Amino acid sequence: MPLSDARPTATRSSEPRFPKGVPNSLLGWVPMTGDQSLGVCIYSCNGPVSVGIATDAGLVPEPGILARMIGEQFETFAGWNE
Numbered sequence: 001m002p003l004s005d006a007r008p009t010a011t012r013s014s015e016p017r018f019p020k021g022v023p024n025s026l027l028g029w030v031p032m033t034g035d036q037s038l039g040v041c042i043y044s045c046n047g048p049v050s051v052g053i054a055t056d057a058g059l060v061p062e063p064g065i066l067a068r069m070i071g072e073q074f075e076t077f078a079g080w081n082e
Contacts, residue, residue, distance in 0.1 A: 030053070032054055037055060037056035037059045038054075038059060039055070040052070041053075042074075051074070053066055
């Protein structure tokens with residue numbers, strides 16, 4: 001297996017995107033390489049935090065449940081700044 005296939009990947013941007021000048025909802029993209037079987041995308045724009053999951057169905061058959069659980073933890077963390 002090439003070394004690049006075993007490394008975690010990350011992508012970061014703080015630039016808002018407005019197709020044709022119109023703000024739209026965000027789509028989380030999880031960069032994956034090689035035989036990675038789980039990817040998590042956590043992003044925020046203008047306050048809300050969103051979570052995206054990319055996974056092998058054999059590892060996590062219902063990734064929406066995992067995303068919801070992560071989101072619930074973020075809601076718990078939100079009170080830490082108050």
